[in-house]
Amino acid sequence: MTLAAFNQLTPTEADALIRPAADIDRWVEAVVSARPYSNVEEVLSAARERALDWTDEDIDAALAHHPRIGDRPSGSSTEAGMSRGEQAGVDAGDAALAAELHAGNRAYEERFGRVFLIRAAGRGGREILDELNRRLDNTDEDEIREVAEQLREIALLRLEGILRA
Secondary structure (H helix, E strand, O other): OOOHHHHHOOOHHHHHHHHHOOOOOOHHHHHOOOOOOHHHHHHHHHHHHHHHOOOOHHHHHHHOOOOOOOOOOOOOOOOOOHHHHOOOOOOOOOHHHHHHHHHHHHHHHHHHHOOOOOOOOOOHHHHHHHHHHHHHHOOOOHHHHHHHHHHHHHHHHHHHHHHHH
């Protein structure tokens, strides 16, 4: 979609278009209501700024739409398609890695009470597993900060992909 087309969408259409980037109501509403934008970088800057004050509740709501690392999301939703593309670097054929990721995901969920989130785009499975294991040693406060930053990175990559498609 071109930026000009995005700027011309109704608020409802624009909301539906960018919500798969991060399903956080007030963030989507803020990005949509700040239109028109003069270039994609301006949209991304505004989106990043509006993501800096995400609450723990915002993050947990957005995480409800993210699959576990190593799980291939099924379905035809935009979010599922984005997740499949982002996790392309995780080799589903590596049974040992898949087992380690599964065990790591379970340990993380037991430790922090939420799904492990990482910007998987551009990362391989081993790097993701190493990060998962490192983050298991985080304090709760440090981890929520890392989750928020990873979610922001994912949201901005997705938003940029939507607007440059």
